[in-house]
Amino acid sequence: xxxxxxxxxxxxxxxxxxxxxxxxxxxxxxxxxxxxxxxxxxxxxxxxxxxxxxxxxxxxxxxxxxxxxxxxxxxxxxxxxxxxxxxxxxxxxxxxxxxxxxxxxxxxxxxxxxxxxxxxxxxxxxxxxxxxxxxxxxxxxxxxxxxxxxxxxxxxxxxxxxxxxxxxxxxxxxxxxxxxxxxxxxxxxxxxxxxxxxxxxxxxxxxxxxxxxxxxxxxxxxxxxxxxxxxxxxxxxxxxxxxxxxxxxxx
Amino acid sequence: xxxxxxxxxxxxxxxxxxxxxxxxxxxxxxxxxxxxxxxxxxxxxxxxxxxxxxxxxxxxxxxxxxxxxxxxxxxxxxxxxxxxxxxxxxxxxxxxxxxxxxxxxxxxxxxxxxxxxxxxxxxxxxxxxxxxxxxxxxxxxxxxxxxxxxxxxxxxxxxxxxxxxxxxxxxxxxxxxxxxxxxxxxxxxxxxxxxxxxxxxxxxxxxxxxxxxxxxxxxxxxxxxxxxxxxxxxxxxxxxxxxxxxxxxxxxxxxxxxxxxxxxxxxxxxxxxxxxxxxxxxxxxxxxxxxxxxxxxxxxxxxxxxxxxxxxx
Amino acid sequence: xxxxxxxxxxxxxxxxxxxxxxxxxxxxxxxxxxxxxxxxxxxxxxxxxxxxxxxxxxxxxxxxxxxxxxxxxxxxxxxxxxxxxxxxxxxxxxxxxxxxxxxxxxxxxxxxxxxxxxxxxxxxxxxxxxxxxxxxxxxxxxxxxxxxxxxxxxxxxxxxxxxxxxxxxxxxxxxxxxxxxxxxxxxxxxxxxxxxxxxxxxxxxxxxxxxxxxxxxxxxxxxxxxxxxxxxxxxxxxxxxxxxxxxxxxxxxxxxxxxxxxxxxxxxxxxxxxxxxxxxxxxxxxxxxxxxxxxxxxxxxxxxxxxxxxxxxxxxxxxxxxxxxxxxxxxxxxxxxxxxxxxxxxxxxxxxxxxxxxxxxxxxxxxxxxxxxxxxxxxxxxxxxxxxxxxxxxxxxxxxxxxxxxxxxxxxxxxxxxxxxxxxxxxxx
Numbered sequence: 001x002x003x004x005x006x007x008x009x010x011x012x013x014x015x016x017x018x019x020x021x022x023x024x025x026x027x028x029x030x031x032x033x034x035x036x037x038x039x040x041x042x043x044x045x046x047x048x049x050x051x052x053x054x055x056x057x058x059x060x061x062x063x064x065x066x067x068x069x070x071x072x073x074x075x076x077x078x079x080x081x082x083x084x085x086x087x088x089x090x091x092x093x094x095x096x097x098x099x100x101x102x103x104x105x106x107x108x109x110x111x112x113x114x115x116x117x118x119x120x121x122x123x124x125x126x127x128x129x130x131x132x133x134x135x136x137x138x139x140x141x142x143x144x145x146x147x148x149x150x151x152x153x154x155x156x157x158x159x160x161x162x163x164x165x166x167x168x169x170x171x172x173x174x175x176x177x178x179x180x181x182x183x184x185x186x187x188x189x190x191x192x193x194x195x196x197x198x199x200x201x202x203x204x205x206x207x208x209x210x211x212x213x214x215x216x217x218x219x220x221x222x223x224x225x226x227x228x229x230x231x232x233x234x235x236x237x238x239x240x241x242x243x244x245x246x247x248x249x250x251x
Numbered sequence: 252x253x254x255x256x257x258x259x260x261x262x263x264x265x266x267x268x269x270x271x272x273x274x275x276x277x278x279x280x281x282x283x284x285x286x287x288x289x290x291x292x293x294x295x296x297x298x299x300x301x302x303x304x305x306x307x308x309x310x311x312x313x314x315x316x317x318x319x320x321x322x323x324x325x326x327x328x329x330x331x332x333x334x335x336x337x338x339x340x341x342x343x344x345x346x347x348x349x350x351x352x353x354x355x356x357x358x359x360x361x362x363x364x365x366x367x368x369x370x371x372x373x374x375x376x377x378x379x380x381x382x383x384x385x386x387x388x389x390x391x392x393x394x395x396x397x398x399x400x401x402x403x404x405x406x407x408x409x410x411x412x413x414x415x416x417x418x419x420x421x422x423x424x425x426x427x428x429x430x431x432x433x434x435x436x437x438x439x440x441x442x443x444x445x446x447x448x449x450x451x452x453x454x455x456x457x458x459x460x461x462x463x464x465x466x467x468x469x470x471x472x473x474x475x476x477x478x479x480x481x482x483x484x485x486x487x488x489x490x491x492x493x494x495x496x497x498x499x500x501x502x503x504x505x506x507x508x509x510x511x512x513x514x515x516x517x518x519x520x521x522x523x524x525x526x527x528x529x530x531x532x533x534x535x536x537x538x539x540x541x542x543x544x545x546x547x548x549x550x551x552x553x554x555x556x557x558x559x560x561x562x563x564x
Numbered sequence: 565x566x567x568x569x570x571x572x573x574x575x576x577x578x579x580x581x582x583x584x585x586x587x588x589x590x591x592x593x594x595x596x597x598x599x600x601x602x603x604x605x606x607x608x609x610x611x612x613x614x615x616x617x618x619x620x621x622x623x624x625x626x627x628x629x630x631x632x633x634x635x636x637x638x639x640x641x642x643x644x645x646x647x648x649x650x651x652x653x654x655x656x657x658x659x660x661x662x663x664x665x666x667x668x669x670x671x672x673x674x675x676x677x678x679x680x681x682x683x684x685x686x687x688x689x690x691x692x693x694x695x696x697x698x699x700x701x702x703x704x705x706x707x708x709x710x711x712x713x714x715x716x717x718x719x720x721x722x723x724x725x726x727x728x729x730x731x732x733x734x735x736x737x738x739x740x741x742x743x744x745x746x747x748x749x750x751x752x753x754x755x756x757x758x759x760x761x762x763x764x765x766x767x768x769x770x771x772x773x774x775x776x777x778x779x780x781x782x783x784x785x786x787x788x789x790x791x792x793x794x795x796x797x798x799x800x801x802x803x804x805x806x807x808x809x810x811x812x813x814x815x816x817x818x819x820x821x822x823x824x825x826x827x828x829x830x831x832x833x834x835x836x837x838x839x840x841x842x843x844x845x846x847x848x849x850x851x852x853x854x855x856x857x858x859x860x861x862x863x864x865x866x867x868x869x870x871x872x873x874x875x876x877x878x879x880x881x882x883x884x885x886x887x888x889x890x891x892x893x894x895x896x897x898x899x900x901x902x903x904x905x906x907x908x909x910x911x912x913x914x915x916x917x918x919x920x921x922x923x924x925x926x927x928x929x930x931x932x933x934x935x936x937x938x939x940x941x942x943x944x945x946x947x948x949x950x951x952x953x954x955x956x957x958x959x960x961x962x963x964x965x966x967x968x969x970x971x972x973x974x975x976x977x978x979x980x981x982x983x984x985x986x987x988x989x990x991x992x993x
Contacts (some may be wrong), residue, residue: 052762078764090762092755103752107764111745113773119745165764286675335858341675342617343857346814350854353807357847361905362912470803474686481679538694545687549668552680556672 005030005169005199006051011060011070013043013050013223020046022223023060028169033192033200035210038220039243044203045087047220048171051201052084053077065168078107083167085158087174087203093147097138097157100146102129104164132160135190152179156187163194170195172202176209188213211235219243257388258503264392266499267399271454272472273479273491274406275447281486282423282443284341288348289328290451291473292355297321297452298459298468299359302370310373310460318452325448329441352469360466367465395457402450403492410488419443423486478548484561493559498544505540572822579728583721591720592792593836598724598731599789600832604813604824605735606781611810612818613742614774615754616670617678620685621782622805626798627661627688628654628783630699633796636707646712651730651787658783659776666775670768673757685806692798704797707790727788734781739821741777750774811853817863826865844905851901878968886964893957900950906931907947911938 004027013021020043028034036044049055051062053074062070069077092100102119105128106112111119119125133139136156141149146157159175172191176184188209191200204210210217211231218228221243227234234240276290300317308316328351336343372391379387410416422429422439430436459468479498483490513533516525526533551558582594603625610616628651635644635653644653669680692699699705709717717723741747749770752760757767790796809828816827835845842848856863862870874883910916910929928935929943936943 054762074761075764075766078762084762086759086762090756090759092752092759094755095751099748099751103748103760104763106745106749112749112765112770113746115741115744115746115777117745118740118743119748120743122745161759161763280675284675286679332854332858339861343861345617345675345678346810347854347857349807349810350850350857353811353850354847354854357844357850361844361847361909364912364914474682474803477679477682481676481683485675534694539691542687542690545683545690548683549680549687552672552676552683553668556676 004028005065006201007063008051009061009063011047011050011062012058013046013055014058020223021050021057021060024220024223024225026218026225026228028199028201029216030199031197032215033195033202033213035214035217036201036203036220037205037207037210037217042220043223044220045173046223048084048173048203051077051171052082078165078167081165081168082171083162083165083169084171085162085173085175087177089151089154089158091146091154091157091161093145095146096143097146097149098129098133098142100157101132101160101164102126104161105129105132108165128164132164135163135194136160137186151177152183155179159187159190167198169199169201172200172204174203174205176204176206184209253386254507255504257386258507259500260388261392262500262503263496264396264399264499265503266496267396267403268454268458269472269475269479269499270492270495271399271402272451273476273483273495274403274488275443275450276476277480277483277486277488277491278423278443279447280480282426283333283344283440285333285344285348286477286480286485287444287447288345288473289352289355290348290447291469291476292352293321293325293448293451294455294458294472295359295464295466295469296324296355297455298370298464299363299368299455300452301456301459302368302464305370310376314453314456317456318449321452321455322445322449326441326445328448329444333444334437352473356466356469363466365466367463370459370464372460391461395461398453398457402453406446406450407488475544478544480558481548482544482551482558484558487558487560490558490560498547501543501547502540505543506537508536511535576732579732583724588720590837591724593833595720595724595727595792596789596836597829597832598727599785599792600808600812600828601825602731602734602788603782603785603809604816604828605738605822606778606785607809608813608818608821608824609738609741609750609781610775610778611813612824613747613750613754614771614778615757616673616771616775618669618681618775618778618806619678619810620681620683620803620806621778621809622801622803623665623685623688624658624662624779624782625786625789625805625809626692626796626800628658628786629790629796629800630705630786631657631783632787633705633707633790636709636791637705641708641710643710647710647715647717647791648712648726648729650791651784654783654785654787654790655780656783658786659780662776662779662782663772666772666779670771670775685801685803689798689801689803692801699798700796702797704795706795708794709791723792727792730784730788734784735822735825738781742821746770746773811849815849815853815856815864817865819862820865820869823863823865827863830864842902842906842909844909847905848902877972882968886961886968889957889961889964893954893961895954896950896957897954900947900952900954903931903950904947907936907938907943 006026006028008024008026011021011024012019024043024047036047038044046055050057050070051064053069053072053076056071060070061068064077064082065080067080069080069082092103095103102125105125106119109122109125111122111125130139133142136159138153138156138160141153146154149157155175155178159172162170162172175191176187179187184206191202192213202210202214214231216229217231217234218225219234219237219240220226226239226243227237229237272291272294275293276287279285279287279290297317300320301313304313304316328348332347332351333344336347376391376394378390380390380393381388408416410420418429418434419439419442421432422434422436423443426436426440429439455468462468475498479494480491482498483492483494511533513522513525516522579598583591586594603621607618607621610618610621632650632654635650636647638644643650665681665684669677669684672680693701709723711717715722717726742750749760749765752765753767753770753774757771760767760770786800789800808831812828812831813824814827815831816825817823831849835849838845860867871883871887874886907929910931916929928937930936
């Protein structure tokens with residue numbers, strides 16, 4: 001697969017008179033870990049919404065894996081190999097953690113309309129679900145209702161559900177929000193491991209994680225990408241410093 | 252032509268009546284997100300209260316006091332029932348209003364019996380207004396329409412020209428913001444609920460004398476009111492007016508159309524075939540007049556769920 | 565798990581034994597009870613499990629009923645299928661209408677979905693009286709059960725066992741459904757249909773399928789009713805049947821699989837049993853529904869579970885007084901309420917009003933084979949006292965519950981002996 005796996009050109013999105021995306025251009029190379037940073041309100045979550053099919057673009061194009069995905073439905077985009085997690089936890093609160101992950105695991109095995117077999121008898125599904133549970137360290141909480149867990153545990157569940165469909169491109173929206181240091185370190189390592197052989201796009205505010213985890217970083221400010229590059233390049237970029245810190249800070 | 256005019260006027264008056272009941276319902280939905288199943292019950296209570304009060308304080312007195320009593324009932328429903336189940340979500344609130352409508356209907360049957368009561372227009376008002384094509388057009392119909400129009404104007408002016416109106420509209424549109432600005436939003440909710448109920452009660456007091464007053468009137472009108480608010484757009488007052496008139500006129504005109512689908516096919520020469528098929532083909536439009544509003548509602552829900560004047564989906 | 569299985573087994577055994585325990589009249593009520601329970605369980609698939617509140621489910625029950633009655637009359641009266649297999653026709657037509665209606669309705673969610681189902685039901689309801697060929701006009705369509713497989717299906721007992729067989733089969737199938745992938749996805753629809761989209765599922769297709777299956781089993785229930793009554797009438801499309809299944813399901817409790825069946829069973833059975841004693845049964849049902857929705861959202865079937873959880877938390881000794889108080893409150897409030905309603909019913913009835921002669925005292929009203937004078941204050945004091953006692957008991961129960969919870973919170977926050985020791989040592993150091 002030559003060329004970037006995700007290619008965004010001139011992406012615009014307006015809500016009535018308010019323009020949130022003002023012409024975003026971005027390439028994500030296959031297999032890279034690409035972080036998306038920027039001040040609050042820059043439009044990072046909106047970009048994820050546009051990529052995952054939650055919103056349709058007002059203008060511009062999004063190419064994923066050679067296909068136009070701008071404006072397609074979330075289920076179509078997911079089946080093409082793009083999976084996302086949510087900034088605000090978006091799980092099945094009244095079901096157990098095990099059930100949550102299992103629902104995510106079932107789809108790649110084509111089990112949507114299967115009403116003739118018992119789910120408990122399907123060993124592949126069970127093994128896969130247990131594997132994901134183990135991966136995010138939630139095995140002890142398998143029978144807990146998802147809505148009754150601590151916030152950081154719910155974030156881990158989000159990650160597990162996002163990975164369940166074996167996606168080519170993973171979008172993680174602030175996966176470590178609300179986590180303590182040790183959990184953050186574990187999750188960062190987890191993210192590094194599970195995205196081997198996949199492409200990752202991650203929004204995070206924890207700069208340590210961003211700079212250590214990512215291959216390239218894009219900076220989104222007021223609906224536009226003002227800089228893209230390696231962590232070192234971004235760290236030393238004047239425009240980025242200005243955007244984050246306001247006026248030039250004379251060291 | 253005269254028949255058409257009479258049908259049209261009847262339809263307009265019926266539509267205005269529908270508006271009086273649906274205005275409150277659409278405002279309550281826009282404000283609280285709850286579709287108040289018991290709203291048509293307020294209509295029924297208005298008629299029954301007026302019937303009870305008529306002997307004591309006269310027809311006009313009953314028209315004034317009955318809506319106030321219904322407003323009280325509305326306030327009680329909001330304060331002691333809906334507010335308590337608010338935390339369980341909209342579906343739960345909807346079901347509670349559904350249960351309350353049931354209780355109100357059964358209570359009416361308890362106190363007044365399961366048959367119509369003799370609530371009538373006073374003789375002084377039972378006069379013709381003018382003649383159309385040889386038949387007399389009742390003045391009372393005009394009165395009903397007049398009251399409805401006056402109510403619409405009053406509410407519209409209240410909402411758009413007064414300070415109270417601005418607060419209410421902001422509470423309807425963005426309740427949390429209004430609360431953050433220091434307005435007593437729970438009081439506004441209670442007030443809008445009460446006023447909406449009073450409107451429905453007034454409609455009942457006025458219409459119950461002309462049409463019949465019986466324990467099933469809530470159900471008969473209630474479904475039509477839902478159609479109106481859905482077609483007009485949940486939360487839109489103008490939409491409710493437009494949809495009420497539309498449905499009132501269509502229903503009224505349809506009743507006088509004695510044609511059927513088979514006649515349509517006859518224009519293309521396939522009349523006999525259509526008639527031999529029978530069933531839906533030979534069903535007269537006049538028989539379908541009750542069905543048309545539901546077909547319209549379905550159409551709107553599927554094509555433009557925001558309603559004619561509501562927000563675009 | 566084991567207790568649940570034992571309960572179900574006991575219940576089935578009781579149902580099998582009913583014809584030997586009940587009179588023919590009550591056995592007929594039992595047949596209606598089974599049908600209502602099946603309808604409620606089918607309804608709950610869509611409502612409690614799928615999270616889609618349908619207000620017009622009578623349409624699918626009715627379509628199944630009419631399809632079955634026409635099937636019974638087909639082939640010159642011999643019936644399209646042997647009598648025991650006839651409900652299949654109800655299933656097929658319920659499935660058909662359910663697929664079409666569901667395809668439209670599940671395009672929207674929440675209140676809009678409910679309105680679409682209401683509109684569809686009202687559409688059918690208003691069309692039915694005019695399509696006399698299909699729905700038979702005011703007299704409806706009647707038929708007769710034909711003998712098959714060695715039975716003549718003439719007696720109520722045989723009809724009961726036929727109905728029981730189908731009801732058990734369908735409820736079992738519906739339960740097994742919850743253990744399939746699609747069954748688990750149905751819960752996902754309720755919990756978060758939005759997320760399902762992002763997991764790659766076709767949520768509209770799923771919703772339509774669930775709607776169709778729910779309508780299919782509703783059609784079976786309709787077919788069973790027609791076979792029992794040997795007639796079908798378009799009043800089945802009345803909103804009151806849709807209302808009844810909603811009331812029954814929520815009174816029983818929609819979060820448990822057998823909750824709606826339980827609610828439907830007791831409501832239907834009681835409705836029949838007390839129909840001679842009172843005209844106000846629907847009013848009681850409505851009041852019970854609102855009380856359940858406001859104070860016991862888990863429904864009546866959820867009460868044993870709730871008590872068990874309380875006992876686990878607070879211990880048997882603490883919880884028993886609470887249960888006693890609550891039961892006392894319920895009985896007292898119930899007795900007072902029923903007394904008041906029945907009194908009012910009689911005082912406001914037409915016969916009574918005709919008997920009032922101006923100037924004289926109002927005549928006595930007979931309740932519980934005693935005469936009560938409406939003029940005398942004692943007559944009204946009795947229900948008021950009962951209601952007051954009930955309210956007081958309920959308030960006491962509430963206070964006790966709050967006290968238990970407060971004590972638990974204090975216990976959780978209080979230091980253990982070791983910790984207390986350490987605190988003291990630290991203070992002294």
